[in-house]
Amino acid sequence: MTPVDLHPEDLFDALRVGSLSTVERGRLEAHCESCSACRFELQWLDSNIYAAEPTQEDREYGETAFDRVLRATRRAPDLPDTQTPKYWPLRWRVGGLALGTSLVLALFFGRELWSGSAHPVERDERAVSRAVVSEPAPPGPSRDPPAIDTVPVPSPLARPRVANRPSANALLAAARRAQIEDDSSRARRLYRSVIHEYPAAAAADAARVALGRLDYELADARSALLLFEDYLHRNRDGALAEEALYYRARSLERLGRKHEAQTALRTLLQSFPGSVYAAQARARLTDGHRE
Protein backbone atom coordinates (compact mmCIF):
# COMPACT_ATOMS: atom_id res chain seq x y z
CA MET A 1 0.00 0.00 0.00
CA THR A 2 1.53 3.32 -1.06
CA PRO A 3 1.27 6.52 0.97
CA VAL A 4 -1.29 7.74 -1.56
CA ASP A 5 -3.57 4.85 -0.58
CA LEU A 6 -3.56 5.93 3.07
CA HIS A 7 -6.05 8.71 2.91
CA PRO A 8 -6.19 11.13 5.85
CA GLU A 9 -9.87 10.60 6.55
CA ASP A 10 -9.53 11.77 10.17
CA LEU A 11 -8.17 15.09 8.91
CA PHE A 12 -11.14 15.40 6.59
CA ASP A 13 -13.42 14.77 9.55
CA ALA A 14 -11.68 17.53 11.47
CA LEU A 15 -11.99 19.84 8.47
CA ARG A 16 -15.72 19.13 8.29
CA VAL A 17 -16.29 20.23 11.85
CA GLY A 18 -13.83 23.12 11.65
CA SER A 19 -11.28 21.77 14.11
CA LEU A 20 -8.36 21.34 11.70
CA SER A 21 -5.16 23.00 12.95
CA THR A 22 -2.74 24.80 10.65
CA VAL A 23 -0.24 21.96 10.89
CA GLU A 24 -2.91 19.43 10.08
CA ARG A 25 -4.09 21.53 7.15
CA GLY A 26 -0.51 21.47 5.86
CA ARG A 27 -0.41 17.68 6.14
CA LEU A 28 -3.72 17.37 4.37
CA GLU A 29 -2.64 19.63 1.52
CA ALA A 30 0.64 17.77 1.17
CA HIS A 31 -1.28 14.54 0.74
CA CYS A 32 -3.66 16.16 -1.73
CA GLU A 33 -0.73 17.19 -3.93
CA SER A 34 -0.23 13.55 -4.82
CA CYS A 35 -3.78 12.18 -4.48
CA SER A 36 -6.35 13.45 -6.96
CA ALA A 37 -9.26 11.79 -5.14
CA CYS A 38 -8.49 13.58 -1.88
CA ARG A 39 -7.85 16.78 -3.78
CA PHE A 40 -11.29 16.41 -5.29
CA GLU A 41 -12.76 15.87 -1.83
CA LEU A 42 -10.97 18.93 -0.48
CA GLN A 43 -12.24 21.02 -3.36
CA TRP A 44 -15.70 19.57 -2.85
CA LEU A 45 -15.68 20.60 0.80
CA ASP A 46 -14.28 24.04 0.03
CA SER A 47 -16.94 24.76 -2.56
CA ASN A 48 -19.69 23.63 -0.18
CA ILE A 49 -21.81 22.28 -3.02
CA TYR A 50 -24.47 20.78 -0.81
CA ALA A 51 -25.76 23.11 1.87
CA ALA A 52 -25.98 21.66 5.36
CA GLU A 53 -29.36 23.28 5.93
CA PRO A 54 -32.53 22.68 3.92
CA THR A 55 -33.12 25.19 1.15
CA GLN A 56 -36.46 26.74 0.27
CA GLU A 57 -36.87 24.08 -2.38
CA ASP A 58 -36.19 21.34 0.17
CA ARG A 59 -38.90 22.87 2.33
CA GLU A 60 -41.36 22.80 -0.56
CA TYR A 61 -40.52 19.18 -1.34
CA GLY A 62 -40.84 18.30 2.32
CA GLU A 63 -44.18 20.04 2.63
CA THR A 64 -45.54 18.26 -0.42
CA ALA A 65 -44.35 14.88 0.81
CA PHE A 66 -45.76 15.52 4.26
CA ASP A 67 -49.15 16.34 2.74
CA ARG A 68 -49.00 13.15 0.72
CA VAL A 69 -48.23 11.15 3.85
CA LEU A 70 -51.20 12.71 5.56
CA ARG A 71 -53.42 11.91 2.60
CA ALA A 72 -52.10 8.37 2.38
CA THR A 73 -52.82 7.73 6.01
CA ARG A 74 -56.15 9.61 5.69
CA ARG A 75 -56.57 10.21 9.40
CA ALA A 76 -53.71 12.22 10.83
CA PRO A 77 -54.42 11.44 14.50
CA ASP A 78 -53.89 7.73 13.86
CA LEU A 79 -50.69 8.04 11.88
CA PRO A 80 -48.71 5.17 13.41
CA ASP A 81 -51.57 2.69 13.19
CA THR A 82 -52.43 3.18 9.55
CA GLN A 83 -50.74 1.73 6.53
CA THR A 84 -50.63 3.25 3.11
CA PRO A 85 -51.97 0.98 0.36
CA LYS A 86 -48.52 1.25 -1.22
CA TYR A 87 -47.22 -1.24 1.34
CA TRP A 88 -49.89 -3.84 0.89
CA PRO A 89 -48.38 -7.21 0.07
CA LEU A 90 -48.35 -8.14 -3.60
CA ARG A 91 -50.93 -10.89 -3.20
CA TRP A 92 -53.34 -8.39 -1.61
CA ARG A 93 -52.84 -5.97 -4.44
CA VAL A 94 -53.34 -8.66 -7.09
CA GLY A 95 -56.40 -9.95 -5.24
CA GLY A 96 -57.80 -6.45 -4.92
CA LEU A 97 -57.24 -5.77 -8.59
CA ALA A 98 -59.00 -9.01 -9.55
CA LEU A 99 -61.90 -8.24 -7.22
CA GLY A 100 -62.19 -4.70 -8.54
CA THR A 101 -62.16 -5.89 -12.15
CA SER A 102 -64.83 -8.48 -11.37
CA LEU A 103 -67.01 -5.84 -9.73
CA VAL A 104 -66.65 -3.44 -12.65
CA LEU A 105 -67.50 -6.20 -15.13
CA ALA A 106 -70.44 -7.38 -13.04
CA LEU A 107 -71.80 -3.84 -12.76
CA PHE A 108 -71.31 -3.22 -16.45
CA PHE A 109 -72.99 -6.39 -17.66
CA GLY A 110 -75.73 -6.08 -15.07
CA ARG A 111 -76.48 -2.56 -16.25
CA GLU A 112 -76.44 -3.54 -19.89
CA LEU A 113 -78.82 -6.43 -19.26
CA TRP A 114 -81.10 -4.16 -17.30
CA SER A 115 -81.14 -1.29 -19.80
CA GLY A 116 -80.85 -3.39 -23.00
CA SER A 117 -78.44 -0.90 -24.61
CA ALA A 118 -77.34 -1.50 -28.20
CA HIS A 119 -73.88 0.11 -27.71
CA PRO A 120 -72.23 -1.55 -24.74
CA VAL A 121 -68.63 -1.01 -25.80
CA GLU A 122 -68.99 2.73 -26.32
CA ARG A 123 -70.65 3.25 -22.95
CA ASP A 124 -68.11 1.12 -21.13
CA GLU A 125 -65.22 3.13 -22.54
CA ARG A 126 -66.84 6.32 -21.35
CA ALA A 127 -67.40 4.99 -17.87
CA VAL A 128 -63.88 3.62 -17.54
CA SER A 129 -62.26 6.79 -18.80
CA ARG A 130 -64.27 8.84 -16.32
CA ALA A 131 -63.22 6.57 -13.52
CA VAL A 132 -59.53 6.64 -14.46
CA VAL A 133 -59.24 10.36 -15.01
CA SER A 134 -61.14 11.13 -11.80
CA GLU A 135 -62.10 14.52 -13.11
CA PRO A 136 -65.67 15.82 -12.99
CA ALA A 137 -67.59 15.20 -16.20
CA PRO A 138 -68.14 18.25 -18.40
CA PRO A 139 -71.50 19.89 -17.90
CA GLY A 140 -74.08 19.31 -20.58
CA PRO A 141 -77.35 17.56 -21.23
CA SER A 142 -77.20 13.80 -21.31
CA ARG A 143 -79.93 11.27 -21.36
CA ASP A 144 -77.65 8.55 -20.02
CA PRO A 145 -77.70 7.96 -16.31
CA PRO A 146 -74.40 8.82 -14.65
CA ALA A 147 -71.89 5.98 -14.55
CA ILE A 148 -72.13 4.09 -11.30
CA ASP A 149 -68.50 4.70 -10.43
CA THR A 150 -68.84 8.46 -10.83
CA VAL A 151 -71.68 8.83 -8.35
CA PRO A 152 -70.28 10.63 -5.28
CA VAL A 153 -69.76 8.21 -2.42
CA PRO A 154 -70.92 9.71 0.86
CA SER A 155 -67.98 8.29 2.75
CA PRO A 156 -66.68 10.39 5.62
CA LEU A 157 -63.16 9.20 4.79
CA ALA A 158 -63.32 10.03 1.11
CA ARG A 159 -64.60 13.59 1.48
CA PRO A 160 -61.60 15.31 3.04
CA ARG A 161 -59.26 13.56 0.65
CA VAL A 162 -61.04 14.95 -2.40
CA ALA A 163 -61.28 18.36 -0.79
CA ASN A 164 -57.54 18.48 0.03
CA ARG A 165 -56.28 17.24 -3.26
CA PRO A 166 -55.74 19.83 -5.99
CA SER A 167 -57.11 18.75 -9.33
CA ALA A 168 -54.87 17.88 -12.25
CA ASN A 169 -55.89 21.04 -14.07
CA ALA A 170 -55.22 23.19 -11.01
CA LEU A 171 -51.73 21.69 -10.66
CA LEU A 172 -51.09 22.18 -14.36
CA ALA A 173 -52.21 25.80 -14.18
CA ALA A 174 -49.96 26.39 -11.18
CA ALA A 175 -47.04 24.83 -13.03
CA ARG A 176 -47.62 27.09 -16.01
CA ARG A 177 -47.82 30.12 -13.76
CA ALA A 178 -44.52 29.14 -12.16
CA GLN A 179 -42.96 28.73 -15.58
CA ILE A 180 -44.18 32.15 -16.67
CA GLU A 181 -42.68 33.57 -13.49
CA ASP A 182 -39.34 31.94 -14.39
CA ASP A 183 -39.48 29.66 -11.36
CA SER A 184 -38.26 26.60 -13.24
CA SER A 185 -37.70 24.37 -10.24
CA ARG A 186 -41.21 24.96 -8.91
CA ALA A 187 -42.67 24.47 -12.37
CA ARG A 188 -40.82 21.18 -12.71
CA ARG A 189 -42.04 19.99 -9.36
CA LEU A 190 -45.64 20.84 -10.17
CA TYR A 191 -45.48 19.24 -13.61
CA ARG A 192 -44.08 16.12 -12.00
CA SER A 193 -46.89 16.14 -9.46
CA VAL A 194 -49.46 16.18 -12.26
CA ILE A 195 -47.72 13.25 -13.96
CA HIS A 196 -47.36 11.25 -10.76
CA GLU A 197 -50.75 11.90 -9.23
CA TYR A 198 -52.92 11.86 -12.36
CA PRO A 199 -50.94 9.73 -14.83
CA ALA A 200 -53.96 9.01 -17.05
CA ALA A 201 -55.40 12.52 -17.14
CA ALA A 202 -55.22 14.74 -20.17
CA ALA A 203 -53.45 17.30 -17.99
CA ALA A 204 -50.66 14.77 -17.39
CA ASP A 205 -50.09 14.50 -21.13
CA ALA A 206 -49.85 18.26 -21.38
CA ALA A 207 -47.48 18.21 -18.40
CA ARG A 208 -45.25 15.60 -20.07
CA VAL A 209 -44.74 17.77 -23.11
CA ALA A 210 -44.39 20.99 -21.13
CA LEU A 211 -41.87 19.43 -18.74
CA GLY A 212 -40.05 17.94 -21.72
CA ARG A 213 -39.76 21.40 -23.28
CA LEU A 214 -38.57 22.82 -20.00
CA ASP A 215 -35.94 20.11 -19.56
CA TYR A 216 -34.86 20.58 -23.15
CA GLU A 217 -34.41 24.30 -22.62
CA LEU A 218 -32.48 23.64 -19.42
CA ALA A 219 -30.16 21.31 -21.34
CA ASP A 220 -31.45 18.13 -19.77
CA ALA A 221 -31.97 16.49 -23.14
CA ARG A 222 -32.12 12.95 -21.89
CA SER A 223 -34.85 13.64 -19.41
CA ALA A 224 -36.69 15.59 -22.12
CA LEU A 225 -36.37 12.66 -24.50
CA LEU A 226 -37.90 10.26 -21.97
CA LEU A 227 -40.85 12.59 -21.44
CA PHE A 228 -41.54 13.10 -25.15
CA GLU A 229 -41.33 9.36 -25.76
CA ASP A 230 -43.65 8.73 -22.85
CA TYR A 231 -46.16 11.16 -24.33
CA LEU A 232 -45.89 9.66 -27.84
CA HIS A 233 -46.24 6.17 -26.45
CA ARG A 234 -49.57 7.19 -24.94
CA ASN A 235 -50.77 9.61 -27.63
CA ARG A 236 -49.32 8.84 -31.01
CA ASP A 237 -51.87 11.12 -32.67
CA GLY A 238 -52.53 13.44 -29.75
CA ALA A 239 -52.92 17.16 -29.97
CA LEU A 240 -49.31 17.69 -28.90
CA ALA A 241 -47.83 14.90 -30.99
CA GLU A 242 -46.27 17.28 -33.52
CA GLU A 243 -44.49 19.20 -30.82
CA ALA A 244 -43.42 16.02 -29.06
CA LEU A 245 -42.08 14.52 -32.28
CA TYR A 246 -40.17 17.64 -33.21
CA TYR A 247 -38.60 18.14 -29.79
CA ARG A 248 -37.88 14.45 -29.49
CA ALA A 249 -35.80 14.85 -32.64
CA ARG A 250 -34.09 17.94 -31.20
CA SER A 251 -33.34 16.09 -27.99
CA LEU A 252 -31.82 13.21 -29.94
CA GLU A 253 -29.66 15.70 -31.82
CA ARG A 254 -28.40 17.15 -28.58
CA LEU A 255 -27.53 13.71 -27.34
CA GLY A 256 -25.48 13.13 -30.46
CA ARG A 257 -27.85 10.52 -31.87
CA LYS A 258 -27.97 12.15 -35.30
CA HIS A 259 -29.27 9.19 -37.25
CA GLU A 260 -32.21 8.66 -34.90
CA ALA A 261 -32.89 12.39 -34.97
CA GLN A 262 -33.12 12.32 -38.76
CA THR A 263 -35.52 9.40 -38.61
CA ALA A 264 -37.64 11.25 -36.06
CA LEU A 265 -37.79 14.35 -38.25
CA ARG A 266 -38.86 12.25 -41.22
CA THR A 267 -41.56 10.62 -39.11
CA LEU A 268 -42.81 14.08 -38.20
CA LEU A 269 -42.95 15.13 -41.86
CA GLN A 270 -44.71 11.93 -42.87
CA SER A 271 -47.25 12.01 -40.07
CA PHE A 272 -47.88 15.77 -40.06
CA PRO A 273 -46.85 17.23 -43.42
CA GLY A 274 -48.71 20.44 -42.66
CA SER A 275 -47.25 20.86 -39.18
CA VAL A 276 -46.01 24.20 -37.94
CA TYR A 277 -42.75 22.41 -37.32
CA ALA A 278 -42.53 21.01 -40.86
CA ALA A 279 -40.46 23.87 -42.29
CA GLN A 280 -37.98 23.69 -39.42
CA ALA A 281 -37.81 19.92 -39.72
CA ARG A 282 -37.05 20.12 -43.44
CA ALA A 283 -34.44 22.77 -42.82
CA ARG A 284 -32.75 20.66 -40.18
CA LEU A 285 -32.77 17.64 -42.46
CA THR A 286 -31.07 19.57 -45.25
CA ASP A 287 -28.79 21.69 -43.09
CA GLY A 288 -27.00 18.82 -41.50
CA HIS A 289 -28.97 19.04 -38.24
CA ARG A 290 -27.08 21.91 -36.65
CA GLU A 291 -28.45 23.89 -33.76
Place this chain on the structure above:
Amino acid sequence: VHSSGLSQLPPRDERSPRDALVDAAVAGDPAAICALLRELAPEVARVARAVLGPHDMALDDTIQDALLSLMNALPSFRRDCSIRRYANRIAARTALLARSRSRAVSEREARFSLDDRPPPYIGDRHYLELRRKAFVHRIFDTLPEPQAAAIALRFLLGYSLEEISQAVDAPINTVRSRIRLAKEVMRAHLENEPELLDSLLGRR
Protein backbone atom coordinates in the same frame (compact mmCIF):
# COMPACT_ATOMS: atom_id res chain seq x y z
CA VAL B 1 -9.63 14.17 16.28
CA HIS B 2 -13.13 15.17 15.49
CA SER B 3 -16.41 15.55 17.25
CA SER B 4 -19.11 13.53 15.63
CA GLY B 5 -21.89 16.03 16.22
CA LEU B 6 -23.83 13.59 18.33
CA SER B 7 -25.78 15.33 21.02
CA GLN B 8 -26.20 13.91 24.46
CA LEU B 9 -29.50 13.89 26.24
CA PRO B 10 -29.73 17.05 28.37
CA PRO B 11 -30.77 16.82 32.01
CA ARG B 12 -34.47 16.68 32.62
CA ASP B 13 -34.79 20.25 33.94
CA GLU B 14 -33.01 21.74 30.89
CA ARG B 15 -35.31 20.19 28.35
CA SER B 16 -36.65 22.49 25.69
CA PRO B 17 -40.16 22.43 24.18
CA ARG B 18 -38.57 20.69 21.23
CA ASP B 19 -37.38 17.87 23.50
CA ALA B 20 -40.87 17.62 24.94
CA LEU B 21 -42.25 17.35 21.42
CA VAL B 22 -39.77 14.59 20.60
CA ASP B 23 -40.63 12.78 23.84
CA ALA B 24 -44.32 12.93 23.06
CA ALA B 25 -43.79 11.74 19.49
CA VAL B 26 -41.62 8.84 20.63
CA ALA B 27 -44.30 7.94 23.16
CA GLY B 28 -46.82 7.79 20.31
CA ASP B 29 -48.79 11.02 20.68
CA PRO B 30 -50.38 11.47 17.22
CA ALA B 31 -50.41 15.27 17.29
CA ALA B 32 -46.75 15.35 18.30
CA ILE B 33 -45.85 12.87 15.57
CA CYS B 34 -47.59 15.09 13.04
CA ALA B 35 -45.82 18.21 14.25
CA LEU B 36 -42.44 16.52 14.36
CA LEU B 37 -42.79 15.00 10.89
CA ARG B 38 -43.76 18.38 9.48
CA GLU B 39 -40.72 19.94 11.11
CA LEU B 40 -38.33 17.27 9.86
CA ALA B 41 -39.76 16.98 6.33
CA PRO B 42 -37.40 19.62 4.82
CA GLU B 43 -34.36 17.83 6.22
CA VAL B 44 -35.61 14.53 4.82
CA ALA B 45 -36.16 16.22 1.45
CA ARG B 46 -32.67 17.74 1.54
CA VAL B 47 -31.05 14.36 2.10
CA ALA B 48 -33.12 12.60 -0.56
CA ARG B 49 -32.40 15.32 -3.11
CA ALA B 50 -28.69 15.17 -2.36
CA VAL B 51 -28.49 11.41 -2.77
CA LEU B 52 -30.82 10.99 -5.74
CA GLY B 53 -30.06 14.21 -7.56
CA PRO B 54 -32.41 17.14 -7.81
CA HIS B 55 -34.54 15.95 -10.72
CA ASP B 56 -34.94 12.24 -10.14
CA MET B 57 -38.42 11.02 -10.99
CA ALA B 58 -38.46 8.85 -7.86
CA LEU B 59 -37.71 11.80 -5.62
CA ASP B 60 -41.25 12.52 -4.43
CA ASP B 61 -41.90 8.88 -3.61
CA THR B 62 -38.58 8.55 -1.82
CA ILE B 63 -39.23 11.54 0.42
CA GLN B 64 -42.64 10.15 1.22
CA ASP B 65 -41.16 6.71 1.95
CA ALA B 66 -38.53 8.26 4.17
CA LEU B 67 -41.14 10.18 6.14
CA LEU B 68 -43.16 7.00 6.62
CA SER B 69 -40.02 5.11 7.67
CA LEU B 70 -39.20 7.87 10.11
CA MET B 71 -42.72 7.75 11.52
CA ASN B 72 -42.47 4.01 12.02
CA ALA B 73 -38.97 4.28 13.51
CA LEU B 74 -39.82 6.96 16.05
CA PRO B 75 -40.51 4.46 18.87
CA SER B 76 -36.96 3.12 18.36
CA PHE B 77 -35.32 6.51 18.80
CA ARG B 78 -32.72 5.99 21.54
CA ARG B 79 -31.54 9.60 21.80
CA ASP B 80 -27.96 8.73 20.97
CA CYS B 81 -28.05 11.58 18.47
CA SER B 82 -30.30 14.53 17.71
CA ILE B 83 -33.70 13.82 16.19
CA ARG B 84 -32.62 15.71 13.08
CA ARG B 85 -29.62 13.45 12.68
CA TYR B 86 -31.85 10.44 13.23
CA ALA B 87 -34.16 11.65 10.46
CA ASN B 88 -31.13 12.36 8.32
CA ARG B 89 -29.89 8.78 8.70
CA ILE B 90 -33.25 7.25 7.91
CA ALA B 91 -33.65 9.47 4.88
CA ALA B 92 -30.15 8.59 3.70
CA ARG B 93 -30.83 4.89 4.05
CA THR B 94 -34.15 5.18 2.20
CA ALA B 95 -32.64 7.26 -0.56
CA LEU B 96 -29.70 4.90 -1.01
CA LEU B 97 -32.12 1.99 -1.29
CA ALA B 98 -34.22 3.88 -3.80
CA ARG B 99 -31.13 4.73 -5.75
CA SER B 100 -29.98 1.15 -6.02
CA ARG B 101 -33.41 -0.33 -6.53
CA SER B 102 -34.54 -0.04 -10.06
CA ARG B 103 -32.75 2.67 -11.89
CA ALA B 104 -30.61 2.10 -14.91
CA VAL B 105 -27.30 3.90 -14.94
CA SER B 106 -28.17 5.76 -18.09
CA GLU B 107 -31.37 7.10 -16.57
CA ARG B 108 -29.52 8.44 -13.59
CA GLU B 109 -26.87 10.05 -15.72
CA ALA B 110 -29.60 11.75 -17.68
CA ARG B 111 -30.46 13.85 -14.65
CA PHE B 112 -27.22 15.75 -14.96
CA SER B 113 -26.99 16.42 -18.68
CA LEU B 114 -23.33 15.54 -19.01
CA ASP B 115 -23.58 15.18 -22.76
CA ASP B 116 -25.01 18.59 -23.36
CA ARG B 117 -23.42 21.91 -23.59
CA PRO B 118 -24.64 24.11 -20.78
CA PRO B 119 -27.07 26.84 -21.74
CA PRO B 120 -25.37 30.19 -22.16
CA TYR B 121 -26.94 31.67 -19.06
CA ILE B 122 -25.33 29.08 -16.77
CA GLY B 123 -22.09 30.51 -15.44
CA ASP B 124 -18.78 28.66 -15.36
CA ARG B 125 -18.88 28.14 -11.61
CA HIS B 126 -22.37 26.69 -11.69
CA TYR B 127 -21.43 24.48 -14.60
CA LEU B 128 -18.41 23.19 -12.73
CA GLU B 129 -20.61 22.41 -9.73
CA LEU B 130 -23.00 20.52 -11.97
CA ARG B 131 -20.10 18.53 -13.38
CA ARG B 132 -18.78 17.76 -9.93
CA LYS B 133 -22.18 16.57 -8.75
CA ALA B 134 -22.53 14.49 -11.89
CA PHE B 135 -19.07 13.04 -11.35
CA VAL B 136 -19.83 12.01 -7.78
CA HIS B 137 -23.14 10.44 -8.80
CA ARG B 138 -21.45 8.62 -11.66
CA ILE B 139 -18.87 7.25 -9.27
CA PHE B 140 -21.73 5.89 -7.13
CA ASP B 141 -23.01 3.98 -10.12
CA THR B 142 -19.70 2.25 -10.68
CA LEU B 143 -19.11 1.25 -7.06
CA PRO B 144 -20.40 -1.78 -5.16
CA GLU B 145 -23.26 -0.82 -2.86
CA PRO B 146 -21.35 -0.67 0.45
CA GLN B 147 -18.69 1.61 -1.01
CA ALA B 148 -21.30 3.72 -2.79
CA ALA B 149 -23.21 4.17 0.45
CA ALA B 150 -20.06 5.21 2.31
CA ILE B 151 -19.10 7.75 -0.34
CA ALA B 152 -22.66 9.09 -0.58
CA LEU B 153 -22.84 9.67 3.15
CA ARG B 154 -19.36 11.19 3.15
CA PHE B 155 -19.62 13.51 0.16
CA LEU B 156 -23.29 14.38 -0.03
CA LEU B 157 -24.23 14.47 3.61
CA GLY B 158 -20.88 15.25 5.26
CA TYR B 159 -20.91 12.28 7.63
CA SER B 160 -17.80 11.58 9.70
CA LEU B 161 -16.27 8.11 9.73
CA GLU B 162 -17.95 7.39 13.04
CA GLU B 163 -21.34 8.51 11.81
CA ILE B 164 -21.04 6.40 8.67
CA SER B 165 -20.05 3.48 10.85
CA GLN B 166 -23.22 3.92 12.91
CA ALA B 167 -25.43 4.55 9.89
CA VAL B 168 -24.36 1.47 7.94
CA ASP B 169 -23.79 -0.63 11.02
CA ALA B 170 -20.20 -1.55 10.16
CA PRO B 171 -16.91 -1.21 12.09
CA ILE B 172 -15.10 2.05 11.57
CA ASN B 173 -12.10 0.34 9.94
CA THR B 174 -14.42 -1.34 7.47
CA VAL B 175 -15.79 2.08 6.57
CA ARG B 176 -12.25 3.38 6.20
CA SER B 177 -11.45 0.50 3.88
CA ARG B 178 -14.57 1.07 1.80
CA ILE B 179 -13.70 4.72 1.36
CA ARG B 180 -10.14 3.84 0.39
CA LEU B 181 -11.36 1.44 -2.29
CA ALA B 182 -13.88 3.98 -3.52
CA LYS B 183 -11.19 6.61 -3.78
CA GLU B 184 -9.08 4.29 -5.91
CA VAL B 185 -11.97 4.12 -8.36
CA MET B 186 -12.40 7.86 -8.09
CA ARG B 187 -8.74 8.45 -8.90
CA ALA B 188 -9.00 6.30 -12.00
CA HIS B 189 -12.06 8.19 -13.17
CA LEU B 190 -10.52 11.57 -12.46
CA GLU B 191 -7.83 10.78 -14.98
CA ASN B 192 -10.57 10.66 -17.61
CA GLU B 193 -12.05 13.96 -16.53
CA PRO B 194 -9.42 16.44 -17.65
CA GLU B 195 -11.71 19.38 -17.08
CA LEU B 196 -12.22 18.52 -13.43
CA LEU B 197 -8.55 17.76 -12.93
CA ASP B 198 -7.54 21.00 -14.59
CA SER B 199 -9.83 22.96 -12.35
CA LEU B 200 -8.39 21.23 -9.32
CA LEU B 201 -4.85 22.01 -10.37
CA GLY B 202 -5.83 25.54 -11.20
CA ARG B 203 -7.26 26.22 -7.79
CA ARG B 204 -4.42 24.79 -5.80
